[in-house]
Structures are given as structure tokens and as C-alpha cells.
Amino acid sequence: MIFTKYILKEIFRNQLIILTLLFLVCFCQKLIKMLSLVIDSGISIYLIFLCLGLNMPESGKLLIPFSVFLSVLVTFYRLHAHNEIIAMYSCAVDKYIFIRSIFFFSGIVATCTMINISWLSPYCSSYQSKLLYKIKENINLVILSEKKFQPLATKYLILFSDSIQGNKLKNVFLSKTNPDKDNSMFIIITSDQGSVCRNPDGSRLIILKKGTYYEIYNKCELCQDVLITDFSQYQMLINSTIKTFYEKNESVDHMFMHQLWRSNKSEMRAELHWRLTLLVSIFLMPMITTLLITVVSYNYLINLLVTVFLYIIFFIFHILLRSCVLLDNINPIVWMWVINSIYLSIVLLLNSWDTSYIKKLVLIMCYRYHIKT
Template identity: 30%
Template sequence: MKIITRYIFKEMLPPFFINIIFFTFIFLMVQLLEITNMVVNYQMSIIVVGLMLVYSMPYFLVFVIPMSVMMSVLLTFLRLSSDNEIVALKSCGFSNYTFLRPAFLFAFIGWAITSLMIIYGMPNGEMAFKGLISKIAQSSLHIGLKERTFNDSFKGVTIYVSKINPKDKSLQDIFIEDQRTENMISTVIAPKGVILKDINQNIFHLRLHDGTINQVSLERKTTNAIHFDVYDVKLDLEKAISGVKTDTKSEKEMLLSELKDTLKSKTRDRKYYAAAIEFHKKFSIPFSCIVLGFLAVPLGLHAKSSRPSLGLGLGLIFFLLYYLLLSAGRVFAEKGTFPPEVGMWSPNILMALIGIYLFYRRL
């Protein structure tokens, strides 16, 4: 029994690593355009870009590992079936239950790795990524600003820029709402500008040209319009960065203990449901390794063909079904249609029921 378990387990390792490498390659190809843009236009070093990818990997692997576990089990049993090794083992008195042991052992290892990734790797990766972006923004404001996005990182200031040229740091179609002066709201609109940095301090200036300032005095209840040729908006990046570091963590950045503290709240608001979803997801997604690994056993044992393309197709169909159910469960749980635990665990329950049905139907 131990020899058979060890043999089948070893057969699962090559397709597992091939799947991990393949999907990691796909992930890098998807990011290739953004990586090229960072290196060429924003002059980021390869080391910095590499760190950004490393910090993003836990989130990616959380979904790739369960998929790779399922594919490995499926492809292994497809090959064993095609080589008539399954028939030979059954003729020696081994039942289908024999094949569950290596599958569950392999799936358990996948569960352990995925649990580490989603409980520790993903929150720390998100925080490290956030910290790295903050450090980059300290030296390059144009990296921190995003085109066609309202940026409110600076206290009392909201910035919108239609287009940013990273090479000469020029700006086009700028909108700024400045509420840093008490009882005064200033709206600045300019067709063009440029980013300048104070060499001695961590302060940037947005130098705007040919624009208009509309000032509203809340105390006097008056308005004033001023046209300017050149106007500088001072931005203290230190305050913005410190604000980013002390802001409340998102649910993805929280550890289990922090999520539990959030769930102690009696108010059933959006934040509560988001935390509850994230909490249950940290257990349900790793457990999918075991469920999908089990489902792959009857699919592989009784397939009529061992072509890898068939195995890939079957694996993708069931994994996509699982992922669609998980996404739908998240949406309904966020709306409060049904409890978060139902939304996060129902895909596992459904896949397990399908696996049990197929396994006992073909005994």
C-alpha cells in the first residue's frame, strides 16, 4: 500500500510544477506591458519591478495552487488509466479507495501551502507592496499620480490629471480642489503644467500655466475668480506618505486577529461584511485544494481518453465553475442576501457533492 501511495504521489509532482510554472509565465506575460512601461518611461530599476512582482505573487498563487493540485491529480490518473495501470492494480485487489490516499495526501500539502499564502503571505505582501509604492512616490510624484483618477493622498487636496508625460513630467488638463485654507475652497483648472521637486525637502510643486482659480469663501459666502499665467501648488509628500501608512488597513491587508476584531462590531455595515467574507475566504480557498483534488480522482479514473488536452479541459471547466460560484457568493454576501459563510463555503460543498456522486457512482 505504501509503495503504491508513494509511486502515485511522485507521479503528481511533475504536472504540479509544470502547472505552477505555466501559470506564473502567463501572469508575467500579462504584466509584461506594465513592466516595460515602468522600466522605460518611469526609469524604475529591475530590482524594484521584481519586488513588486514578488509582493503580488501570494495573491496570484492562492488561486493557482488549488488549480494546479486538481490538474496534477487529474492528469496523473488519466495517464495511469491510459497505461492500464489502474486495471492492473484493481486486478491485484486494490479498490478505488486505494487511490484516494495519495490524492488526499497531495491535496493536504496544497492546502497547507495555500493556507500559509492566504493567511500570512497575502496580507504581508499587500502591505509590503503598499510600502514600496510609498517609497517610490517619495522620489517620483508622477509615479504616485494616476491619469484620469481623482488622487486624494494629500490632506485637503484632490488632484485630477488627464495626461502625464513621465519623461519630462509634464501634465495636461489639470483639476485641483484645495481645502487647506480654513473656510476657503479653491478650485484650480489649468490646461498644462509640470512637476517640480524641492531638492532639499520632500516637497513637490505643481507649476501650472494659463489657468483659472475659483475661490469660495464659506465665511463671507463670496466667490472670486482669478486668471493666472503661472501658479504653483505646493504638496508636502511626507504628510501624504505618513497618511498612507497610518490609514486603516483594507480587509486584504488584515491578519486573522485583525479580522476577528473587526467582526466583533455589532454594526452590520459594508466593512463588517467585507471582513467576514475575507475571514471565511482564508479558510475556504485553501480547503478547495482538498475538494478539487478529490473531485479529480473519479474524473481521472474513468475518463475514456488520457489526452492532456482532455484533462486540461475538464480541470478548467470545474475550476472555472468553482471560481464563478465563489465570485457570485462574494457578491451576494456583500449585499447581505445571505451570510458570508454561505457565500464562501457553498462552492466547496457543491464540488464535494459532485465528487462524492461521481466516485460512488463508478465504484
């Protein structure tokens, strides 16, 4: 019991340090990315940090299993470097002390992870999407520069204004190109004054008064198909709202576990098994690390590299399978559990390493190699 408490204490301490550092790196990266988008836009700092805070549970889906793996790796590296593993074995400590400690540690972390992937992360992701929608509403066309050609919603819509005061525009030049390459029509609008206003649904309008509308075909051949119209007022939608799209296209990241369980869609089912795989990895990868270091203890550096290699391969395959959910020639759910079964077999093999013929075979091969050299 004393050794179990000691091992758990070391692992939990390293887990806390590593997880804090990983979250700080992720938080700073997201903060820099968001600040580059909202700088000088008048967005509240509280809103920015709230949005970043809501992203942490989603980031924790991968960071928590990774921190569990690293904490076990670092802990047993320190125990190996200080010869504490050898000292424990000399005190008649069985390998199952290490296995029981890791299993207990993984169970606690898996419980927290289950809460995160089932309820906390989907709720925070959904709420974050709503905040991002509000932020995009605020930063879209907030800054207009005088005496400068600047794109509005897209590069096909260019605005120039000689004077800007609030949402009032004077001496406006507006150019609109048709993005369809098969159609060579483009529009030029000039106006003495105008304004920019927002609709209740989040879309924006530019309203021009007392101007001229030019509709030109065949590119710059002005002698052909040129329509000129004077107007007293002209309105143009410069960006549409994403609210309807957001409501009709809910992301799988926003769905709770019970919603994924009830769904029959392939994308939802793959997301469900991906989340379950994250839970499985919290048990499998630390156990492989522990057994490789404490049981297969021939060369610690090789064991370390093998452990890292197995971890990378595990998640690379699962991420690829998750991204290939829409392919017709592969069943990602089946292959996810095939990989999980393979790694479970590795755990069972390593557990029986010290009593199996494989160990004796490896020892004989190493001995013959040593004799030849």
C-alpha cells in the same frame, strides 16, 4: 505502498511543472505591465523585481489550488492513456489507494497554502503596497518634456515649458480647469521661470516666479469676469500624497488570519471564509477528479469535461459571492458553505458510486439506449 509512492511521485512532478509555468506566466504579465509604467523613469531594476516577487504569494492564492487540480487531472490522464489504471485494478488495487494518495497530497499542499494565506501573502502584500507607493512617488512627474503640452496630476492641469533643465523651468504656461461642470471658471498662469520640488510627505509643488495669473469666468467671454494679477512667486500643489489614505484604509488582503477572525465587519468575515474555501478546494476538486476517472470510468473525455466544468462553476460562484459582500440582500458566507457542502456531497456520491443503485440505473439506461440504436 508502492502504488501510493508511484502516484504521489507523478502528481508532485506534474504539480511542480504546472505551478512553475503558471507563476512564470503571471510574473511576465506583471513585469510587462509594470515596465510600461516605469520605463525611462529611473526606477531601480532591483526595486521592480522585488515588487514583482512580493506579488507571487498573493497570486499563489489561486494558482496553487488551480495547479493542484491540473496536476491530478494530467496525472490520471497519463495513467488512463497508458492503461495503468486498468493494470492497477487487475493487480487487486482498491480505489482507496487513489483516494489515500490524493488526500495525502492535498494535505501537504494545504499546509503550504495555509502558511501562505495566513501570514506570507498578507505580509508580502502589505510590503508591496509600500514599495508601489515609493515607485509612484518616483515616477510621478519625473519626466517633463520641453515645448510640449502635457497633463500633470490630472487632465485638468496642463503644463508647457520652453526649456527644462533638471527641475528648473523657463517660459512656463500653466492651465488649470475646474473639474466641476457647474463652474465654468478656468485659470491660466504664465511665468518667466519656475521649479518643481517634492515635499517630505511625497506631494509635489510647482513654484513659479515673476508671472501673471489669469482667472477667467463664463468660459471664453473675456469681456466678463476676468481677473488679472501679477505675482513675484506662486505655488501650486500638483499631486497630493496617498500616504494618509494608505494608512487609514488597510486592505483586507493585508490582514492576517487572526485579524480577520477577530473582526466583525462583513468584508473581513467574507475574506476569512474565502481563504478557508481555498483550503477546502484543495481537497474537494482533486478528489472529484480522481473519483470521476477511477470509479466512473465510462467515457474519459466526458469525465474530463465534467470535472473542468465543476471546477469553473465552483470558483465562479465563490468569486461572485466574494464580490457581493456589500449587498444587503445576500449573505455570501452562508452561500459559500452551501456550495462547499454541495461539492462535498458530490464527493460522497462518487465514492459510493460503484456500490449504489445509481450505477445500476445508469447501466440499465445505457443498455436500453444501445438496444434501441
